[in-house]
Structure formats: C-alpha cells, structure tokens
Amino acid sequence: MDLNLDKNTITLYGKxxxxxxxxxxxxxxxxxxxxxxxxxxxxxxxxxxxCMAMISVLNEKIKYLHSNSLxxxxxxxxxxxxxxxxxxxxxxxxxxxxxxxFFHYRFNLLNLIMLxxxxxxxxxxxxxxxxxxxxxxxxxxxxYSGYISACSLEQTDxxxxxxxxxxxxxxxxxxxxxxxxxxxxxxxxxxxxxxxRDQYYEFIVYxxxxxxxxxxxxxxxxxxxxxxxxxxxxxxxxxxxQPSLTKEDYxxxxxxxxxxxxxxxxxxxTIIASENYDPxxxxxxxxxxxxxxxxxxxxxxxxxxxDDPEYxxxxxxIIEDINKPLEPTFIPFEKTEAVDAPIRxxxxxxxxxxxxxxxxxxEIEEVNEEAKEAETEEVKEPEEPSMTDEEIHALIxxxxxxxxxxxxxxxxxxxxxxSKVIKxxxxxxxxxKELKNGNRKIAILSCLIGVxxxxxxxxxxxxxx
Numbered sequence: 001m002d003l004n005l006d007k008n009t010i011t012l013y014g015k016x017x018x019x020x021x022x023x024x025x026x027x028x029x030x031x032x033x034x035x036x037x038x039x040x041x042x043x044x045x046x047x048x049x050x051c052m053a054m055i056s057v058l059n060e061k062i063k064y065l066h067s068n069s070l071x072x073x074x075x076x077x078x079x080x081x082x083x084x085x086x087x088x089x090x091x092x093x094x095x096x097x098x099x100x101x102f103f104h105y106r107f108n109l110l111n112l113i114m115l116x117x118x119x120x121x122x123x124x125x126x127x128x129x130x131x132x133x134x135x136x137x138x139x140x141x142x143x144y145s146g147y148i149s150a151c152s153l154e155q156t157d158x159x160x161x162x163x164x165x166x167x168x169x170x171x172x173x174x175x176x177x178x179x180x181x182x183x184x185x186x187x188x189x190x191x192x193x194x195x196x197r198d199q200y201y202e203f204i205v206y207x208x209x210x211x212x213x214x215x216x217x218x219x220x221x222x223x224x225x226x227x228x229x230x231x232x233x234x235x236x237x238x239x240x241x242q243p244s245l246t247k248e249d250y251x252x253x254x255x256x257x258x259x260x261x262x263x264x265x266x267x268x269x270t271i272i273a274s275e276n277y278d279p280x281x282x283x284x285x286x287x288x289x290x291x292x293x294x295x296x297x298x299x300x301x302x303x304x305x306x307d308d309p310e311y312x313x314x315x316x317x318i319i320e321d322i323n324k325p326l327e328p329t330f331i332p333f334e335k336t337e338a339v340d341a342p343i344r345x346x347x348x349x350x351x352x353x354x355x356x357x358x359x360x361x362x363e364i365e366e367v368n369e370e371a372k373e374a375e376t377e378e379v380k381e382p383e384e385p386s387m388t389d390e391e392i393h394a395l396i397x398x399x400x401x402x403x404x405x406x407x408x409x410x411x412x413x414x415x416x417x418x419s420k421v422i423k424x425x426x427x428x429x430x431x432x433k434e435l436k437n438g439n440r441k442i443a444i445l446s447c448l449i450g451v452x453x454x455x456x457x458x459x460x461x462x463x464x465x
Contacts, residue, residue, distance in 0.1 A: 001117055001124050010114070012124045022131065023114065027106040030136040031147030037130065038151035043120055045113070046268045047086055047152040047161040050145065052277040053109035054089045057101050059280040063311070066319055067298040069096065072289045075300070076174075082279040083170035085160030087183050090145050102141045109148065112273060119268045153266040159258055160187075168255055177247040180254060189257050191250050195243045197227040203256060204230060207239050297322040 002011040003019065010019045038045055062081070070078070074095075084092065093105070113120065117127075138144070157164055160183065171180055184191040195203070201222060208214035225233065231243055241249050282303035289300065297319050305311070 001122070001127065003114070003117075010127075012127055019114075022127075023107055023110050026110040026114075026130055027103065028135050028138070029110075029130065029133070030138050031144035032139065033133060033136050035147035035151045037126075037133075041121075041126075043268075044151055044153040044266050045120075045148070046155050046266050046271060047149065048155060048158065049112050049116070049271055050109065050148045050152055051084075051086050051089055051161040052271065052273060053105055053112055054086075054093050054145075055279050056108045056277045057097060057105045058089065058092060059276065061096050061101065062280060062282060063301060063303065063306075064315060064318055065096065065301050066322060067289045067300050068322060072286060075284050075286060075289065079284055080170050080174040082281065083162060083166045084174075084279075085162045085167050085170070085183075086149060087160055087186060088170075088174070088179075089161075090142070093145075094142060097141070102144075105141070106144070108277070112271070112277070115272045116268070119270070119272075154263055155269055156265055158265075159263070164255070164258070168251060171251050171254075172248060175247075177250055180247065180250040184250075184254050184257075189254060191245070191253055193245055195241075195245065195253075197230070200227060200230050200241075200243050201225075203241055203253070204234060204239055206256060206260060207241075208237075213237075 004010075005019065008019045009016045010022055011017075058081075062078070078092075081092075093101070097105075113122070114127075139147070152161075154161070159167055162170070171183075175183075181191050192199070204222060205214060205219060208218065222230065222233065227243055233239070234242065241252055245253060280303060282301055285300040285302065288298040299315060299319060
C-alpha cells in the first residue's frame with residue numbers, strides 16, 4: 001500500500017485510486033461494519049483517534065457559536081475543551097452538530113485510519129474488502145460513535161482517550177457529579193453515592209499503602225473498626241475520602257479504581273495526523289451572556305485568526321439572522337362595537353312582543369356524495385406521498401457517499417473473505433454484540449425451545465404407549 005497525499009492517490013496491488021474518493025466510499029460504512037472488521041482483526045483503534053475525528057469537526061463548529069447557542073454553564077465547561085475526553089466530546093457533538101457534520105466526522109475518522117495503516121497493520125486486501133463490502137444501514141451519530149468506541153482501546157496512561165492527569169483536572173472543573181457517575185458506568189465502574197464499610201476499608205488501606213504509611217498493626221486496627229470509626233480515622237490522618245461521596249470524591253474514587261486495575265492498552269503510541277485534528281484554542285467572553293437570558297445574540301468566541309474578513313462576514317451574517325425580528329404570522333382583528341343588523345320591511349325581531357315565528361320551508365337539494373367526491377378528485381392534482389425519515393436519511397447518505405465515477409472497479413479476484421481474518425473477541429462489547437445479533441439470538445432460542453418441547457412430548461408419548 002502506498003499513499004501520496006500530494007497527488008491524492010492510494011496504490012493497492014499496484015493500481016492507483018483517488019484517495020479522497022476511497023475515503024468517501026469508506027465513509028458510507030456503518031459503525032457496525034467498522035466495529036466487526038476492527039474487532040475481528042485483533043488490533044484495536046486508539047480511543048484518542050475517535051476523539052481526534054470528533055475534534056476535527058467540532059473545531060469549526062465552536063468558531064461560530066454565539067451567546068444564544070448554549071447555556072452559560074455549558075460555555076464555562078467549554079473553556080476546558082482541549083482536555084475533553086471521548087464522552088464529553090460525544091455529548092458536545094450531539095449538542096451542536098448536524099447531519100452534514102456527522103458525514104465529515106466519518107470521513108475524517110476513516111482518513112485517520114488510512115493515514116495510520118502501517119501502525120494498524122492494515123494491508124491491501126483488507127482495504128479492498130472494505131471497498132467492496134455490502135454496506136449496512138447507517139446508524140445515528142450516537143450509535144455509530146458507540147460502535148467506534150467499542151472497538152477502541154486506551155494508549156499508555158490515558159483514559160477515555162485523554163491523558164489521565166489532564167482528564168482528572170478536567171472532570172473537577174467541567175463535569176457534574178452525574179457526568180462522572182455515567183463516565184464510570186460507560187467502562188463498567190460502579191461509583192456509589194455512599195461507600196459500604198468494606199469499600200471504605202479497602203480504599204483506606206490502598207491510600208495508606210500508596211503513601212507508604214501502612215503497617216500490619218494499622219491494617220489490623222482498621223479491620224476491626226466500624227464505618228464510623230474508619231471515617232474518624234480518615235479525618236485525623238488526611239485520607240481524602242469520606243463514606244458519603246461528593247463530586248470531588250467521585251473523581252477520587254474513579255481514579256482509585258483505575259489505578260487498582262490493569263487497563264488493556266493498544267500498541268499504537270503515536271497517531272499520524274494533520275493540525276486540524278488538534279483542539280482549537282479559544283476564549284469565551286462570558287460577560288456577553290445574560291444571566292436571565294437575552295434574546296439578542298452576541299459574538300463571544302475569540303481565537304487566533306478571528307480577524308479574518310471571510311470569517312467575520314460569515315459570523316456577522318449568522319448574528320444578523322439570529323437577531324432578525326420575527327414577522328407576525330397574523331394580523332389581529334381590530335376591536336369594534338357590536339351593531340344591530342338592519343331590519344328589512346315587515347321583518348320581526350326577537351324583541352317584538354307576541355311574535356310567533358315560523359321557520360320557512362326550504363327545499364334542500366340532496367347531493368350525491370360519491371359523485372361530489374369523484375368530481376373533487378378529478379379537479380384536485382394527485383399528491384405525492386411524503387418521504388419517511390428513513391427515506392430522507394437514505395437520500396442524504398446516497399448523495400454524500402456516492403462513489404466517484406473515475407475510480408477504478410475491483411475484480412472479484414482482489415476481494416478477501418473477512419471470515420478468514422483472525423477472530424479476536426478481546427475488544428468486543430457484549431452490549432453491542434447483542435445489538436447486532438439480538439433478534440437472531442431470540443429466533444434461535446425460540447427454535448431450540450420449540451424443538452425441545454417436541455422431543456419431550458415424543459418421549460412422554462412413547463412412555464405412555
């Protein structure tokens with residue numbers, strides 16, 4: 001395999017293809033397709049690679065945020081964007097990005113995978129397989145990114161795709177207590193609100209041992225203490241945790257757990273990428289955001305290069321459109337005084353005394369309803385049925401992933417059978433496997449139960465005879 005980015009070509013088995021066309025083609029693969037391909041190879045993606053793919057899209061979206069785009073609290077957290085982990089980046093992407101951004105994320109992710117083909121040991125045959133594989137239905141961004149996360153592993157000293165120390169500081173200033181609990185749950189770490197006596201004892205022993213202050217005598221004393229006694233001991237000896245956990249304690253307990261277990265890592269320590277995959281540095285002018293909420297949008301994001309005329313023109317247009325007053329959808333009726341309708345000669349009113357009213361007999365012409373409907377249908381133009389959400393998404397995907405007609409086709413002899421690739425379930429996620437095979441498993445289970453019932457009935461019948 002050979003990449004020539006200057007000439008925009010990739011060479012597979014001696015044949016050259018347009019590189020951007022190849023990436024656009026691979027961007028049409030579902031997250032499930034990529035998940036099964038990567039997890040079956042035995043070499044996981046670095047989780048940071050998924051983070052970088054999201055960052056490459058979020059950088060441009062952040063530049064055009066205004067004071068009404070997010071809450072003040074969210075903007076405060078966004079100031080720590082450069083240290084966001086995969087979980088925080090995913091939530092931000094869901095909040096400010098659209099379907100077009102989803103395509104760019106997939107494109108940039110596949111570009112990263114191809115740029116790092118050597119580290120991933122990706123060969124010509126596997127790329128040819130991916131080019132020709134029958135594509136599954138494309139999921140939502142949330143499900144797609146979930147599949148990518150499931151076939152990813154950490155690098156040395158990272159967690160959630162970020163260096164542990166950076167993430168620890170970031171969680172303290174930019175996450176809620178619930179965010180930290182959910183982050184732990186994502187990786188199977190249960191963070192309780194209240195520690196049991198045994199959980200608390202184990203943490204104290206771990207902490208004292210880490211500080212070199214644990215002795216057999218102290219450990220024996222601790223083993224005989226109640227939860228209240230352990231709490232008192234912790235306060236007197238500087239143990240940074242109490243049984244009822246605060247937000248800061250959640251972070252402490254999370255990283256205590258991480259340091260106590262072995263984290264499986266990928267062998268890829270360096271990721272080849274261009275500058276647009278690095279998080280943009282910017283400042284947020286929080287003073288422009290009204291505490292009580294203000295209708296008028298203002299510019300609050302400032303970064304190096306924000307004086308570019310093209311950027312300013314586009315940003316000013318966004319602000320102008322947001323602040324444009326809404327046109328009234330209707331004109332209210334003017335209030336007028338009620339007046340009596342004029343009375344024709346000889347006509348009586350309800351105010352006339354001793355007035356006997358008789359309803360006039362009117363001949364009501366019966367209308368043939370079927371004929372009337374038929375006449376209406378002849379005049380009315382036939383309406384086209386509205387497109388479903390699935391059809392709309394399919395149309396978008398078709399436009400975005402349409403292959404370049406200049407790209408050379410692949411012969412059957414160049415394909416590889418994915419079933420021959422070494423299978424390795426080490427990186428598989430049981431939950432996502434069930435998402436893929438759940439209905440199939442139910443069907444198989446139903447068949448097995450049915451067969452079992454028939455066999456049992458036959459045995460009973462044989463015994464009775």
